[in-house]
Amino acid sequence: MNNLKKAQRMLRLFGIFKIPLIGFVRPRLLEFTHEKIVVRIRLRRKTRNHLGSMYFGALSIGADIAGGFQAFQIADELKRKLSIVFKDFKAEFIQRPESDVYFISEAGDQIRAMVDESIKTGERVTKGIRINAVTGYPSNPEVVAEFTLGLSIKDKTKKATQ
Numbered sequence: 001m002n003n004l005k006k007a008q009r010m011l012r013l014f015g016i017f018k019i020p021l022i023g024f025v026r027p028r029l030l031e032f033t034h035e036k037i038v039v040r041i042r043l044r045r046k047t048r049n050h051l052g053s054m055y056f057g058a059l060s061i062g063a064d065i066a067g068g069f070q071a072f073q074i075a076d077e078l079k080r081k082l083s084i085v086f087k088d089f090k091a092e093f094i095q096r097p098e099s100d101v102y103f104i105s106e107a108g109d110q111i112r113a114m115v116d117e118s119i120k121t122g123e124r125v126t127k128g129i130r131i132n133a134v135t136g137y138p139s140n141p142e143v144v145a146e147f148t149l150g151l152s153i154k155d156k157t158k159k160a161t162q
Contacts, residue, residue, distance in 0.1 A: 003032060003033075004029060004031070004032050007029050007032045007069070007073060008028070008029045008032075010072075010073075010076075011027065011029060011065070011069060014072070015027070021061065022061060022064075022065065024046060025041050025046065025047050025058050025061050025062075026041075026042070027039050027040065027041050027061070027062060027065050028040045028041075028042075029069075030102070032073075033108065034108045034109070034112070035106055035108040035109055036104070036105070036106045036108060037065075037066050037069060037070055037103075037104070037105050037108070038066075038102055038103070038104050038137070039062055039065045039066050039069075039102070039103040040100055040101070040102050040103075040137075041054070041058055041059075041061070041062045041100065041101050041103070042100045043097065043098065043099050043100050043101070046058075051096065052098060053096035053097050053098050054096075054097040054098075054101050056091075056093065058101075059091075059093075059097070059101065059133055059145055060089070060091070062101060062103035062131075062133060063089075063091070063103055063131045063133065063145075063147040063149060064086070064149070065103065066103035066104065066105040066131045067086070067105055067107070067129045067131050067147070067149040067151055068084055068086065068149075068151060070105070070107070070108050070111050071084045071111050071114075071115065071151065071153055072084060074111060074112055074115050075115070078115070078119075080115070080119065080155055080157045081155070081156045081157045081158075082115065082118070082153055082154065082155055082156060082157075083124075083152075083153070083154040083156050084151070084152070084153055085152050086149050086150055086151060086152065087126050087150035087151075087152045088149070088150035089147070089148075089149055089150070090128075090147065090148040090149075091145060091146070091147050092145060092146045092147075093144070093145045094143055094144055094145055094146065095142075095144050096144070097133065097135050097144040097145070098135075099135045099136070100135065101133050101134070101135060101144065101145075102133070102134050102135070102137035102141070103131055103132070103133050104131065104132045104133075104134065104137070105129060105130070105131045105132075107129045107130065110127065110129065111129070111151065111153075114127055114151070114153050115153055115155070118153050118154055118155040119155045119157075122155065123154070124152055124153065124154040125152070125153050125154070126150055126151065126152040126153075127150070127151060128148045128149070128150055128151075129148065129149050129150075129151045130146070130147070130148055131146075131147040131148075131149065132145075132146055132147075133145040133146070133147065
């Protein structure tokens with residue numbers, strides 16, 4: 001199974017068993033590399049507000065996935081138990097998204113460095129992760145919102161006794 005299909009399956013299961021609200025909006029991973037993630041949430045009845053644009057709650061879920069899913073994948077890859085939370089959330093809504101929204105994060109290397117630092121120090125590491133929400137991706141991307149999420153990671157892997 002290739003990396004994208006495996007990651008999509010893990011995201012679907014995470015949305016079913018851990019955070020059902022993620023499953024409710026049915027996000028789709030379109031790109032998933034060590035550096036970049038692109039998540040699409042379709043504009044449909046369940047994600048639309050009373051004005052016909054994407055509800056800010058659905059936008060927040062997309063930013064959450066784009067900002068945190070790579071950390072879960074890194075933990076799985078390294079066989080580490082990580083505590084992954086968001087400590088803060090900043091959003092700038094630029095225009096109403098009236099079509100499908102694509103959430104793009106290119107913070108994979110930054111997240112990996114955070115995980116490495118937490119493993120090395122045993123301390124919680126918190127940094128701001130930037131996510132852009134765009135419509136018209138990939139041919140004509142137009143930014144509709146910008147997010148900065150304070151991703152906080154701590155290695156909780158038990159040390160082997162000597």
